[in-house]
Amino acid sequence: MLKLVARRLAMLPVILLAVATLTYALTEISPFDPVSAYVGAENDVSPERRAEIAHAWGFDQPVYERFGRWLWNMAHGDLGNSVVAGGQPVSSEIASRASASIVLVGGALALVLVGGLIFGVLAAAFRGTVFDWLVRTLCYFNTAAPSFWIGLLALYVFSIELGWLPAGGTSDPRAIDAGGVDLAHLVLPMIVLALTQYAWFVLFVRNTLLEVLREDHVQFARAQGIGEVAVLLRHALPNALIPFVTLVGTTLAELIGGTILVESIFGWPGLGLLALDAARSEDIPMIVAITLAASVLVVLGNLLADVLYRVMDPRVREATA
Amino acid sequence: MTKVHLGRVAAGVAALVLGLAGCGGSGDDGSAVARGTLVIALPSQPENLNPILSDNVYEGNQKAFNGLLRYAHDLSPEPDLASALPTRSADGTTVTVKLRDDVTFSDGTPFTAEDVVFTYESILDPKTASPLATLLDSLDAVKAIDDTTVEFDLKRSDPAFYDKLQIGIVPEHRLAGKDLKTAAFNRKPVGTGPYVVTEFQPGGRIVEEANPNYFRGAPKIKRIVLTAVPDENARVALLEKGTIDAAGIVPKLAPRVRKNPDYNVFEVRTADARAAALPSRDPVLRDPAVRRALSYAVDREKIVQGALAGAGEPAYGPIMKGHWAYSPVAERPYDPGEAGRLLDAAGWTRTGDATREKGGRRLSFTLMYPADDSVRKDIALAFVADMEKIGVDVRLQGLSFDVIQTRQDTGATEFGYGTPYDPDIELYTLFHSKFADEPGDVADTAFTNYPRTKSAAIDAVLDAERSTLDQSERKRDFIELQKALADDASWLWLVRLRHIVAISKRVKGVDPQVEPHAHGFSRGTSWNIEDWSLEPK
Numbered sequence: 057m058l059k060l061v062a063r064r065l066a067m068l069p070v071i072l073l074a075v076a077t078l079t080y081a082l083t084e085i086s087p088f089d090p091v092s093a094y095v096g097a098e099n100d101v102s103p104e105r106r107a108e109i110a111h112a113w114g115f116d117q118p119v120y121e122r123f124g125r126w127l128w129n130m131a132h133g134d135l136g137n138s139v140v141a142g143g144q145p146v147s148s149e150i151a152s153r154a155s156a157s158i159v160l161v162g163g164a165l166a167l168v169l170v171g172g173l174i175f176g177v178l179a180a181a182f183r184g185t186v187f188d189w190l191v192r193t194l195c196y197f198n199t200a201a202p203s204f205w206i207g208l209l210a211l212y213v214f215s216i217e218l219g220w221l222p223a224g225g226t227s228d229p230r231a232i233d234a235g236g237v238d239l240a241h242l243v244l245p246m247i248v249l250a251l252t253q254y255a256w257f258v259l260f261v262r263n264t265l266l267e268v269l270r271e272d273h274v275q276f277a278r279a280q281g282i283g284e285v286a287v288l289l290r291h292a293l294p295n296a297l298i299p300f301v302t303l304v305g306t307t308l309a310e311l312i313g314g315t316i317l318v319e320s321i322f323g324w325p326g327l328g329l330l331a332l333d334a335a336r337s338e339d340i341p342m343i344v345a346i347t348l349a350a351s352v353l354v355v356l357g358n359l360l361a362d363v364l365y366r367v368m369d370p371r372v373r374e375a376t377a
Numbered sequence: 378m379t380k381v382h383l384g385r386v387a388a389g390v391a392a393l394v395l396g397l398a399g400c401g402g403s404g405d406d407g408s409a410v411a412r413g414t415l416v417i418a419l420p421s422q423p424e425n426l427n428p429i430l431s432d433n434v435y436e437g438n439q440k441a442f443n444g445l446l447r448y449a450h451d452l453s454p455e456p457d458l459a460s461a462l463p464t465r466s467a468d469g470t471t472v473t474v475k476l477r478d479d480v481t482f483s484d485g486t487p488f489t490a491e492d493v494v495f496t497y498e499s500i501l502d503p504k505t506a507s508p509l510a511t512l513l514d515s516l517d518a519v520k521a522i523d524d525t526t527v528e529f530d531l532k533r534s535d536p537a538f539y540d541k542l543q544i545g546i547v548p549e550h551r552l553a554g555k556d557l558k559t560a561a562f563n564r565k566p567v568g569t570g571p572y573v574v575t576e577f578q579p580g581g582r583i584v585e586e587a588n589p590n591y592f593r594g595a596p597k598i599k600r601i602v603l604t605a606v607p608d609e610n611a612r613v614a615l616l617e618k619g620t621i622d623a624a625g626i627v628p629k630l631a632p633r634v635r636k637n638p639d640y641n642v643f644e645v646r647t648a649d650a651r652a653a654a655l656p657s658r659d660p661v662l663r664d665p666a667v668r669r670a671l672s673y674a675v676d677r678e679k680i681v682q683g684a685l686a687g688a689g690e691p692a693y694g695p696i697m698k699g700h701w702a703y704s705p706v707a708e709r710p711y712d713p714g715e716a717g718r719l720l721d722a723a724g725w726t727r728t729g730d731a732t733r734e735k736g737g738r739r740l741s742f743t744l745m746y747p748a749d750d751s752v753r754k755d756i757a758l759a760f761v762a763d764m765e766k767i768g769v770d771v772r773l774q775g776l777s778f779d780v781i782q783t784r785q786d787t788g789a790t791e792f793g794y795g796t797p798y799d800p801d802i803e804l805y806t807l808f809h810s811k812f813a814d815e816p817g818d819v820a821d822t823a824f825t826n827y828p829r830t831k832s833a834a835i836d837a838v839l840d841a842e843r844s845t846l847d848q849s850e851r852k853r854d855f856i857e858l859q860k861a862l863a864d865d866a867s868w869l870w871l872v873r874l875r876h877i878v879a880i881s882k883r884v885k886g887v888d889p890q891v892e893p894h895a896h897g898f899s900r901g902t903s904w905n906i907e908d909w910s911l912e913p914k
Contacts (some may be wrong), residue, residue: 099710325580
């Protein structure tokens with residue numbers, strides 16, 4: 057197991073280097089002009105002054121030079137400075153916005169896991185009933201509906217029309233301390249983010265459970281006269297959970313990607329919104345840093361899932377031991 | 378049943394996660410809310426609060442700074458950090474400013490002439506990458522004669538120079554020797570202004586507190602929160618809930634807010650015009666006869682009543698009605714018949730209801746607009762309908778400016794421009810051929826002279842206008858300019874907006890000033906925010 061963790065962690069720098077190279081290459085071929093992003097449209101900045109601004113920020117250097125300097129600084133622990141966000145260090149900008157995203161993604165992940173488990177088990181337990189049908193129909197509908205549409209709909213219905221929940225931000229603007237995340241503000245974005253992954257989970261749990269329920273050892277438990285609830289929870293569920301764990305890693309990646317959309321809809325000042333703003337304004341150091349941070353999380357998420365998989369499934373544990 | 382269950386799970390999970398992440402919820406009991414706070418919603422958060430790095434003179438100020446001069450309510454320049462209006466040498470190339478001696482920055486350090494020198498020299502320094510450098514093109518050097526006297530040496534006489542003395546002054550002791558592009562100051566500014574920025578939450582809110590030592594006396598409203606709310610419907614919803622106290626609103630939502638007894642709705646007069654740039658290299662729009670004809674075909678009054686819901690006025694040129702330099706020479710009546718005759722005469726003929734053609738080429742072009750601007754879209758839609766009536770085919774494309782500027786020479790673009798101050802500060806770079814770079818130039822991405830107009834008549838009158846300080850002479854030049862622009866017709870001026878702002882009735886003392894297009898927090902409605910007061914709820 058330690059070997060596995062060590063091998064995976066050793067791969068991390070290689071993956072990050074590849075991601076950084078690819079991101080740089082993509083920003084290079086994009087048609088966007090960083091000077092325009094910096095000075096804004098409809099301004100009176102003359103062509104000569106634009107050239108000076110490009111030079112001051114180093115936009116006029118060839119891409120390999122910029123990338124080389126970035127690598128050198130990165131190796132010395134400096135992620136560079138954002139062009140657009142007041143020129144502030146990328147690392148401090150990311151740090152100051154990470155907690156809002158961690159709360160959002162963490163909440164949504166927990167919601168997906170718990171909700172997916174509960175509704176998946178219930179749907180499997182009541183398979184073939186109206187309840188099962190209802191859960192599945194809602195899941196298919198949820199999967200088919202684009203998440204930005206669900207987000208906007210939720211915002212308009214619950215915040216703007218009904219006024220039950222706040223429309224955007226992490227807390228009341230009048231609050232003395234802005235550091236906290238207000239629960240009422242969190243509910244809507246968290247649920248919308250969870251809904252992007254929720255349906256897959258419910259259906260996955262339901263289907264694996266149904267498969268396991270058909271297996272011999274479950275039939276044997278039933279034959280012993282054990283009650284259906286106990287069969288489901290004690291004999292079927294633990295086996296169904298093993299593939300479930302591997303899904304967590306990919307779900308985490310999907311949720312992180314989902315924050316870009318959800319945070320922009322709800323004005324949630326986290327990393328997703330930062331990523332969107334950075335992309336819109338061709339803020340290369342920021343784009344690269346956020347991409348790297350997301351890559352680290354995805355790699356670690358997958359590693360965690362693999363470790364858990366080995367802990368939970370003795371067959372795999374023995375095979376790799 | 379499902380809903381209740383889900384809600385409980387959500388709340389429980391959220392509480393758990395909040396606990397783990399170490400972020401305390403503050404709104405559970407509602408007690409941790411500051412009283413006497415004014416909450417203003419902006420469409421986006423300013424990225425940079427350093428006035429010398431802001432992309433317009435007005436945005437970075439944030440009431441944390443003062444310029445040497447400021448605009449009075451009627452837009453005449455008056456002393457701010459200066460102790461009196463500046464004096465000019467006979468040839469106009471030396472401007473001397475006397476400074477107040479009773480001003481300190483919010484960190485307690487006295488304000489002196491050296492801070493002024495530092496501010497202006499930093500803008501001119503290419504290393505600063507200041508977007509304001511073009512504005513100061515006439516400035517050669519700035520010197521401190523003594524602690525309270527500054528001398529500006531100009532390369533030429535500059536009649537608009539007083540407008541350039543409104544840039545917020547930054548403290549030298551905080552910034553000297555630093556890389557200004559990346560200074561922490563840019564988000565934790567220290568200035569002389571009525572408010573002090575005490576919190577900058579990236580992507581969230583900005584908090585400003587009254588400066589107790591402000592040299593004109595501490596402002597009455599003790600705390601201002603600026604929060605970014607990009608969605609125009611959400612801004613209105615937040616007003617109705619009382620979450621925010623003031624916000625700009627789009628015309629079509631104004632009737633809804635007017636019905637609300639808690640808000641005053643102001644229609645602020647602006648110089649902010651919408652105009653289509655008609656590029657001189659477009660295969661169809663290169664024909665000046667076509668460009669001139671279009672102006673007759675636009676029903677501007679209908680756009681005002683429709684897209685702007687009455688909050689605006691027709692526009693025929695870059696200078697607003699009522700401005701000292703305004704002339705009606707460019708005004709054209711709505712006369713689609715005349716437009717048709719002009720197009721016929723230019724050889725763009727039409728059979729039946731078809732699109733006009735000349736030599737096999739259809740009279741057809743694209744009109745681009747920034748996709749996220751719903752008002753510009755509504756104006757563009759009305760424009761398309763007007764053009765269709767005279768047999769001109771216009772296709773709309775909502776894009777980002779990044780993409781628009783890669784298509785500079787093909788198709789028209791709807792822009793927003795307009796200043797109520799000295800016309801020279803905007804019009805020279807907008808129309809002079811010096812600022813029309815060739816396609817493919819290294820910096821061929823500038824928004825200056827976007828349609829690449831090259832007119833000797835326009836150049837001559839622009840050069841004449843800035844060569845004298847005599848206002849009546851300049852007025853004659855500007856009348857000539859407005860005539861020459863209408864004749865060249867590279868810009869099709871459509872309407873001038875009024876900005877609609879809703880402000881809680883608890884706020885007293887609001888008295889809006891005419892706004893420019895690039896308006897910031899130190900202009901327009903909030904120009905005198907230090908004199909506002911807030912009644913308790």
